[in-house]
Amino acid sequence: MTLTSTQATPLDHDEVEAIRADFPILHRTVGDGAQLVYLDSGATSQRPRQVLQAEYDFATTSYSAVHRGAHTLASEATDAFEAARETVARFVGVPTDGVVWTRNATEGLNVLAAALTDPEAGQYTLKPGDEVLVTEMEHHANLVPWQRAAARSGATLRWIPLTDAGRLDLATVDGLINERTKVVAFAHASNVLGTINPVAELVAKAKAVGALTILDACQSVPHLPVDLGALGVDAAVFSGHKMLGPTGIGVLAARPGLLDALPPVLTGGSMVERVTMETATFREAPQRFEAGPPPVAQAVALRAAVDYLDRVGMDRIAAREHQLAQLLLDGVDSVAGVRVIGPNDAENRTATVAFEVEGVHPHDVGQVLDAAGVAVRVGHHCAQPVHRRFGVNASSRASAYLYTTDADVERFVQALGSVRGFFGRS
Amino acid sequence: MSSLESLYQQVILDHSKEKHGRADLGEGDVLDPLSTARSHQYNPLCGDEVTVQITLGGTDVETVAWTGDGCSISQAATSVMHDLIVGRPVDEARGILADYRTMLRSRGEGEPDEEVLGDAVAFAGVSRHANRVKCAILGWTAFEDALLRIEAARPTAKDES
Numbered sequence: 001m002t003l004t005s006t007q008a009t010p011l012d013h014d015e016v017e018a019i020r021a022d023f024p025i026l027h028r029t030v031g032d033g034a035q036l037v038y039l040d041s042g043a044t045s046q047r048p049r050q051v052l053q054a055e056y057d058f059a060t061t062s063y064s065a066v067h068r069g070a071h072t073l074a075s076e077a078t079d080a081f082e083a084a085r086e087t088v089a090r091f092v093g094v095p096t097d098g099v100v101w102t103r104n105a106t107e108g109l110n111v112l113a114a115a116l117t118d119p120e121a122g123q124y125t126l127k128p129g130d131e132v133l134v135t136e137m138e139h140h141a142n143l144v145p146w147q148r149a150a151a152r153s154g155a156t157l158r159w160i161p162l163t164d165a166g167r168l169d170l171a172t173v174d175g176l177i178n179e180r181t182k183v184v185a186f187a188h189a190s191n192v193l194g195t196i197n198p199v200a201e202l203v204a205k206a207k208a209v210g211a212l213t214i215l216d217a218c219q220s221v222p223h224l225p226v227d228l229g230a231l232g233v234d235a236a237v238f239s240g241h242k243m244l245g246p247t248g249i250g251v252l253a254a255r256p257g258l259l260d261a262l263p264p265v266l267t268g269g270s271m272v273e274r275v276t277m278e279t280a281t282f283r284e285a286p287q288r289f290e291a292g293p294p295p296v297a298q299a300v301a302l303r304a305a306v307d308y309l310d311r312v313g314m315d316r317i318a319a320r321e322h323q324l325a326q327l328l329l330d331g332v333d334s335v336a337g338v339r340v341i342g343p344n345d346a347e348n349r350t351a352t353v354a355f356e357v358e359g360v361h362p363h364d365v366g367q368v369l370d371a372a373g374v375a376v377r378v379g380h381h382c383a384q385p386v387h388r389r390f391g392v393n394a395s396s397r398a399s400a401y402l403y404t405t406d407a408d409v410e411r412f413v414q415a416l417g418s419v420r421g422f423f424g425r426s
Numbered sequence: 427m428s429s430l431e432s433l434y435q436q437v438i439l440d441h442s443k444e445k446h447g448r449a450d451l452g453e454g455d456v457l458d459p460l461s462t463a464r465s466h467q468y469n470p471l472c473g474d475e476v477t478v479q480i481t482l483g484g485t486d487v488e489t490v491a492w493t494g495d496g497c498s499i500s501q502a503a504t505s506v507m508h509d510l511i512v513g514r515p516v517d518e519a520r521g522i523l524a525d526y527r528t529m530l531r532s533r534g535e536g537e538p539d540e541e542v543l544g545d546a547v548a549f550a551g552v553s554r555h556a557n558r559v560k561c562a563i564l565g566w567t568a569f570e571d572a573l574l575r576i577e578a579a580r581p582t583a584k585d586e587s
């Protein structure tokens with residue numbers, strides 16, 4: 001989905017404060033007693049007590065192994081686990097059996113890249129001469145697995161370049177998506193630039209040549225209403241820990257027809273039907289891709305996170321983050337010697353703003369902000385190529401979420417204003 | 427002193443700007459492996475990099491030249507290292523490095539010896555910031571690695587030590 005003019009009413013001040021009351025960690029201080037301003041939700045989000053409570057309740061009432069055993073706990077745990085699958089599937093608009101639990105989004109992308117180089121993937125198996133298309137703004141998780149897949153299969157990896165404004169250079173796309181293209185894998189929203197990419201346009205072009213579309217939705221599903229079915233992508237990945245849920249759980253969501261056509265990648269218990277000493281047959285998707293003990297407690301907690309987001313309303317969260325994106329851009333722009341890396345307008349953009357402070361290394365920027373209580377990410381954010389594209393090794397990045405206040409942004413901007421002076425740059 | 431000032435002591439702020447020993451290291455330079463070596467170190471977590479070139483005159487560190495890209499801690503640490511080890515016997519330089527490492531790993535609990543460490547004591551505050559220790563050690567690691575390269579190239583190095 002694109003986010004231009006926002007129809008929904010943004011969360012107002014009181015609603016954001018009410019949300020903050022659910023997040024104990026936001027009330028702590030850091031360093032010399034500064035109140036925490038958490039602007040690193042793009043790396044990992046904080047968890048509300050409802051999510052922590054759900055995990056605790058599950059652990060103290062129903063915890064046990066799922067899909068095995070006839071006892072009461074096993075049955076309750078299985079119900080909770082599968083209910084989580086249903087909730088998450090509905091949340092992103094795919095059928096329930098289109099949701100595969102993974103450890104994280106990285107694993108989901110690796111599973112896809114590995115399956116697509118297996119000869120048993122049939123019509124989908126990558127071959128020499130085929131092309132895999134990514135973009136220059138990908139997180140390493142949606143780049144390196146495709147580099148490896150290309151190397152294994154003899155396919156060629158290509159990428160959509162970026163404009164200086166930090167958007168995909170769409171003028172190049174018609175040449176890049178051609179009859180050799182078999183996979184188009186791209187970020188819905190960039191974890192560095194904040195750019196929201198035109199999914200429908202890319203999907204239409206990919207479909208026209210019969211290529212699979214794989215969406216890295218890590219930075220969109222937590223922040224925007226996303227209907228994967230309506231977007232028409234073949235597969236997508238996202239991650240629990242960026243959407244108020246726990247670490248250790250990710251989602252590989254796909255149209256079931258695709259999953260059933262792909263061979264398993266990790267094998268062992270839970271994913272098989274009949275096993276002899278020589279061979280085995282595999283269950284249907286999604287179980288075929290869930291070898292070994294699944295992340296049961298994490299799934300239960302992720303369900304609580306999705307329920308929380310649903311209650312607040314993704315459209316209202318998106319509208320609020322649209323405001324935050326504008327506030328962050330204006331704030332960063334008001335500080336002399338600071339340059340935004342990424343689009344400098346809030347249209348089709350998330351509230352993730354990477355920036356460069358002239359003459360001061362991002363590590364030092366992060367340290368000065370931390371002393372003021374402000375937590376931002378510094379480094380290359382697992383996306384070295386996009387940094388290289390904009391002529392830097394690393395950047396600082398502020399990323400907001402539904403619990404971010406206007407005052408948080410003001411504190412951040414104020415602290416940012418002191419950085420260059422501290423290091424004697426003027 | 428605020429925690430920020432105890433991390434960024436004046437010595438560090440000064441060296442991060444002055445960068446003693448910083449030089450352009452030519453790509454194609456031919457080095458005499460028996461006296462000169464270079465080491466490039468990279469911190470994949472933050473993308474910082476430094477290349478240190480040392481020349482030994484006998485068993486003394488004769489020159490140190492470096493280049494690189496990184497935060498003020500890594501730049502200042504390499505600059506301070508330059509001042510500390512140029513003209514010193516290799517053994518003494520290694521002794522400073524050993525003390526420096528101990529200090530950085532002390533989590534703020536160590537009592538660094540200023541007699542040995544000189545200006546490098548300014549980095550004591552870094553030991554309280556686990557994710558900055560690597561910045562303070564990057565240039566020194568390059569120095570140590572370059573030293574090992576020269577020693578490996580010298581057939582008699584083992585007998586001497």
Ligand SMILES: Cc1ncc(COP(=O)(O)O)c(C=O)c1O
Nearest residue numbers: 104105106139141191216218239
């Ligand atoms: C755009 C994007 N893709 C992939 C990932 C990797 O996700 P995970 O942490 O679930 O492996 C991230 C996380 O930083 C991301 O932002």
